[in-house]
Structure formats: C-alpha cells, structure tokens
Amino acid sequence: MTDPGERLRALALGLPETEEGTHFGMAAYSVRGKGFASLTKDGRRVQLHLSPEETEAALAAHPGGERLERAGRTIGLRVPLEELDDAALAALVRASWRSRGGSDDPPSDLPTGIGRPATRALHGAGLRTLAEVAGLTEAELSALHGVGPKAVRILTEALAGRGLGFRRP
Structure with a gap:
C-alpha cells in the first residue's frame, strides 16, 4: 500500500x-x-x-x-x-x-500588469496569449469592456518585446 x-x-x-x-x-x-x-x-x-x-x-x-x-x-x-x-x-x-486560485485553464502569457478586468475581458474573448492578442487590431482590443488605455499600452510593449504588434486594420 x-x-x-x-x-x-x-x-x-x-x-x-x-x-x-x-x-x-x-x-x-x-x-x-x-x-x-x-x-x-x-x-x-x-x-x-x-x-x-x-x-x-x-x-x-x-x-x-x-x-x-x-x-x-x-x-x-x-x-x-x-x-x-x-x-x-x-x-x-x-x-x-x-x-486557492488553481486553474485548469491553459497557461496564459498575458502580462499581469494589465489588471484583472482586462485579463478577464481577454480570457472572456478566448484570448490567453500575446500571439492571440496580436491577431486583433488596437481598436478591437480597446473595444473590449475592461480593457483601458493602460492595458493597451502594456500589451503594446509586451508585443513589441516579442517582435509582434497588433493586426493592421
């Protein structure tokens, strides 16, 4: 045993x-x-x-x-x-x-600095990674309820750090 x-x-x-x-x-x-x-x-x-x-x-x-x-x-x-x-x-x-906060959801590489409302908005839209966020235009990202200018700025910087950017309209 x-x-x-x-x-x-x-x-x-x-x-x-x-x-x-x-x-x-x-x-x-x-x-x-x-x-x-x-x-x-x-x-x-x-x-x-x-x-x-x-x-x-x-x-x-x-x-x-x-x-x-x-x-x-x-x-x-x-x-x-x-x-x-x-x-x-x-x-x-x-x-x-x-x-205590454990989750079976797939891992996310979204920066924590974007805040909980923005994280919830992105997860709610099915976006868990920076690569997925890069598939949006900046306007589409900003239109998500909970995603404000600070989150857009932090995501822009994180995408640039990976050699990525938002999709062009």
Missing part, C-alpha cells in the same frame, strides 16, 4: 503551479502563494482549504473529518487519510487547489 503522505504529495504536485513546502512543520502545498493542502505532523490527516459549502459536503461524506475554523469562520476540513480512497482524496485536493 502506498504511503498516505506520498498519495497526497503525488496528487498535489500533479496539479499545475503547485509548490511544495512546510507550514508550521507540516508538509504543505500551495498554488500562487496560497496554501491549499497540508499533512498533519503525525502523517495521518490531511488539511484542506475549502469553501464552507464544500466543507459541509465533505463532512457529510467523511464523518471522521472535522471543520477547520479561523476567527469563527469555516476555512476547510481536516480528515483522516485512512477514510479517503484515491478518488475521494483526489477530488478534495483538486477542490482545495481550485479554491
């Missing part, structure tokens, strides 16, 4: 952008700087950050689990690894990873 800690480690590190570290002496996993899973020091329980709704559903399915709270607010779940088969552990780890 596989070591439960190794099961958790393999599942967590199999998710994009996951980093391994420690948190209060426990093996811990984070995505984009936010912890989503840790293994208790005794190696017998996993702690997962989940929404209150996901926590309640997990507690109903795994009665040996306990609610994790911070400042009176539910932040997740601690559950014995022996209660979780591979599929249940995988589902909980993935849900926790998503709750």
Whole structure:
C-alpha cells in the first residue's frame, strides 16, 4: 500500500503551479502563494482549504473529518487519510487547489500588469496569449469592456518585446 503522505504529495504536485513546502512543520502545498493542502505532523490527516459549502459536503461524506475554523469562520476540513480512497482524496485536493486560485485553464502569457478586468475581458474573448492578442487590431482590443488605455499600452510593449504588434486594420 502506498504511503498516505506520498498519495497526497503525488496528487498535489500533479496539479499545475503547485509548490511544495512546510507550514508550521507540516508538509504543505500551495498554488500562487496560497496554501491549499497540508499533512498533519503525525502523517495521518490531511488539511484542506475549502469553501464552507464544500466543507459541509465533505463532512457529510467523511464523518471522521472535522471543520477547520479561523476567527469563527469555516476555512476547510481536516480528515483522516485512512477514510479517503484515491478518488475521494483526489477530488478534495483538486477542490482545495481550485479554491486557492488553481486553474485548469491553459497557461496564459498575458502580462499581469494589465489588471484583472482586462485579463478577464481577454480570457472572456478566448484570448490567453500575446500571439492571440496580436491577431486583433488596437481598436478591437480597446473595444473590449475592461480593457483601458493602460492595458493597451502594456500589451503594446509586451508585443513589441516579442517582435509582434497588433493586426493592421
């Protein structure tokens, strides 16, 4: 039988952008700087950050689990690894990873400096890379709700840095 800690480690590190570290002496996993899973020091329980709704559903399915709270607010779940088969552990780890910013979306090379509204607008238009943005005219880009002059300037500079530019009208 596989070591439960190794099961958790393999599942967590199999998710994009996951980093391994420690948190209060426990093996811990984070995505984009936010912890989503840790293994208790005794190696017998996993702690997962989940929404209150996901926590309640997990507690109903795994009665040996306990609610994790911070400042009176539910932040997740601690559950014995022996209660979780591979599929249940995988589902909980993935849900926790998503709750902390993990995404299955294809990678994006858009500059973060364009801001969240512009990033959402571009992703909403199906544009995830600078090469895809280069397929637009500057006017088409500016017409997207959420893309302002600052985002256009930053994207223009990023495109130029790659030897690209906007499509000519």
